Amino acid sequence: MQREGEAAVRRIDKAGVIHVHTRYSDGAGTVRAVARAAAAAGASFVLVTDHDTLAALHRGQEGWYDRRGRLLPEGRTGATLLLVGEEISPDDGHHFLALGLSETVSKDQPPASYVREVEGRGGLGFIAHPDFPAPERYPLEIFPWRDWSVAGYTGLEIWTYTVDWLTDVTKIWQIVASLLLPDRFVNGPFPETLARWDELLAAAWRNGRRVVGIGSLDAHGILYSYRRMFRTVRTHVLLERDWTGRVAEDKRAVLEALAEGAAYVAYDGLLDATGFWFTAECGESTAVMGGRLRRGGRPGGGKVWLRAEAPAPCALTLRTPAGVVKRAEGRRLEHATDEPGVYRVEAHLPFRRGLRPWIYSNPVYIF
Secondary structure, three states, X not given: OOOOOOOOOXXXXXXXXXXXXXXOOOOOOOHHHHHHHHHHXXXXXXXXXXXXXOHHXXXXXXXXXXXXXXXXXXXXXXXXXXXXXXXXXXXXXXXXXXXXXXXXXXXXXOHHHXXXXXXXXXXXXXXXXXXXXXXXXXXXXXXXXXXXXXXXXXXXXXXEHHHHHHOOOOOHHHHHHHHHOHHHHOOOOOHHHHHHHHHXXXXXXXXXXXXXXXXXXXXXXXXXXXXXXXXXXXXXXXXXXXXXXXXXXXXXXXXXXXXXXXXXXXXXXXXXXOOOXXXXXXXXXXXXXXXXXXXXXXXXXXXEEEEEEEEEEEEEEEEEXXXXXXXXXXXXXXXXXXXXXXEEEEEEEEEOOEEEEEEEEOOXXXX
């Protein structure tokens, strides 16, 4: 578990896919097919979140899988770790990912109630696909989140790939084109989602809390294969130790990283972002993504160095909820500050058609 002002330790970067449906709800594939596709796509872990059910968990299908989609015995590390959560799915929207629970949570109650219930049971809760375009711009039914008075959730999906990909895909020719050339229909997180996240981060920082941003797929294996989609938007978790092959321990490591915000979101379909790094350093203390850092006792609190490093040349932007702090071109960004606040990094890759959204870090919280 990450501690305030921990010593600088390079963590282990594991990229996984979150928010996947199987035949236990409205997905096209079995759990084994999902595990096989995740392994083929190079995803270190996959989080299945079927609608209002934990059937895969109760049938003993959580665990390590090999490349053929076979569940391995305890103690063996396979190609991908398959974990099981639930998507609480009321008919009117307010969908919510509940992770780390052993029993389902009823959707037949107000959002504030099931958010509190997930937290009270010791689970993690993420607001799913919080924003949608106007109905005329989206070919499927929309399920936005409207009740922002709720409290107790871990975080939210800041980039839901399927919603992004299908926005403005409403005609047959657009559907065909989006299947043949999906990257041309992907624009990144909705600006309103990022703006809301920044507002939530500022409020959380004032209260000593976090709001963790994750990337998700909402993958159903329909039209767009699991394997193909699992190569797109991923959430990279930063682990303190490598996999053990013991399912409970490895599951705990993933959930702890998500709870702490020791994670970043990346569109690995453009370029694998593994190795991206963002820290805040003050003296001998360092905070990684999701971490808290207290400035030194010198006048002004002590200078903090914010450092980001990308695995490839890109456009790096350091931001706070108030706006842009600094921009840099290349692989590295550095900035010194004595101002407390919430700092996060975005990275865009240069392409012939302009800059493409690539990486969105969770913030560091400086006090």
